[in-house]
Amino acid sequence: MIQFSFECKVAIITGAAIGIGFEIAKQLALSGAAVVLNDVDETAANKAVQLLHKAGGKCIAVVGDSSDLAVIQQMIDTAVEKFGRLDFAIANAGITTFGGFLDYPIERFQQLIKVNLQGTFFLAQQAAKQMIQQKTGGRIILMSSVTGHTFHPDLTTYGMSKAAIIFLAKTLGVELAKHQITVNAISPGATLTERTIELEAGNYKKTWERTTPNGKCATTADIAHTALFLLADASSHITSQTIVVDGGWTAMSPPPV
Numbered sequence: 001m002i003q004f005s006f007e008c009k010v011a012i013i014t015g016a017a018i019g020i021g022f023e024i025a026k027q028l029a030l031s032g033a034a035v036v037l038n039d040v041d042e043t044a045a046n047k048a049v050q051l052l053h054k055a056g057g058k059c060i061a062v063v064g065d066s067s068d069l070a071v072i073q074q075m076i077d078t079a080v081e082k083f084g085r086l087d088f089a090i091a092n093a094g095i096t097t098f099g100g101f102l103d104y105p106i107e108r109f110q111q112l113i114k115v116n117l118q119g120t121f122f123l124a125q126q127a128a129k130q131m132i133q134q135k136t137g138g139r140i141i142l143m144s145s146v147t148g149h150t151f152h153p154d155l156t157t158y159g160m161s162k163a164a165i166i167f168l169a170k171t172l173g174v175e176l177a178k179h180q181i182t183v184n185a186i187s188p189g190a191t192l193t194e195r196t197i198e199l200e201a202g203n204y205k206k207t208w209e210r211t212t213p214n215g216k217c218a219t220t221a222d223i224a225h226t227a228l229f230l231l232a233d234a235s236s237h238i239t240s241q242t243i244v245v246d247g248g249w250t251a252m253s254p255p256p257v
């Protein structure tokens, strides 16, 4: 783990009971930050909070759908009421639904756009308002994906939402710069999580090791290290950017065979 000190900092993070979000929450809590951890799965959220408490971290759960404006407001209110301020907002929650373009149903489309874009947009908006009111500056991280940069089969809707997140980070970074708030996105490549390990008929790790130039899948720690760097004082001049963490996958076009 990279050593950063986030003593006295307060973070909110969505979709953080497991996977990438949990690892970011864990590393933040172990670096001294107080964390408001959101997840729609109550049991998983409470378990995550217990794990962080056991490790000595300060953490509170806010259970609910991260695209619900009342849940977003509750996260911000909890950060301010329990920990006194808000410094970092990480819009991590996102759903991945596969499906071909020609058959993709509108209900699935609307649900994906609601979680991936509505949730991300309004978390950033409400967090920025709180940071501006505090006059403290702040950091916002949005979670994109390599599929927002390049084609992936059956992920047109998901990839479209992740491409929009890259644009959102670019534009909000400019809009909020005068308030000393940075906004950046992270685009993970294939990352080993509780969810992805089950994909590709259980062959996810092998498939992606074979397909990725450096021969590896990302770990949740690879993504969390990038997030912690973007939250650290050391990166205060970086804004409106997207960092791809993919072992070289998006840089490669299919070789002629």
Ligand SMILES: NC(=O)c1ccc[n+]([C@@H]2O[C@H](COP(=O)([O-])OP(=O)(O)OC[C@H]3O[C@@H](n4cnc5c(N)ncnc54)[C@H](O)[C@@H]3O)[C@@H](O)[C@H]2O)c1
Pocket: 014, 015, 016, 017, 018, 019, 020, 021, 038, 039, 040, 041, 044, 064, 065, 066, 067, 092, 093, 094, 095, 096, 115, 143, 144, 145, 146, 187, 188, 189, 190, 191, 192, 193, 194, 195, 196
């Ligand atoms: N895992 C990967 O390989 C990968 C690659 C690229 C991008 N991403 C992105 O990274 C982020 C995290 O991915 P992951 O694979 O760790 O997540 P995941 O699918 O494992 O889900 C993590 C948590 O999010 C929660 N969640 C789902 N919808 C929610 C909602 N509406 N409100 C609150 N919580 C909700 C789930 O209950 C779960 O506990 C997502 O935005 C995803 O699109 C992941």
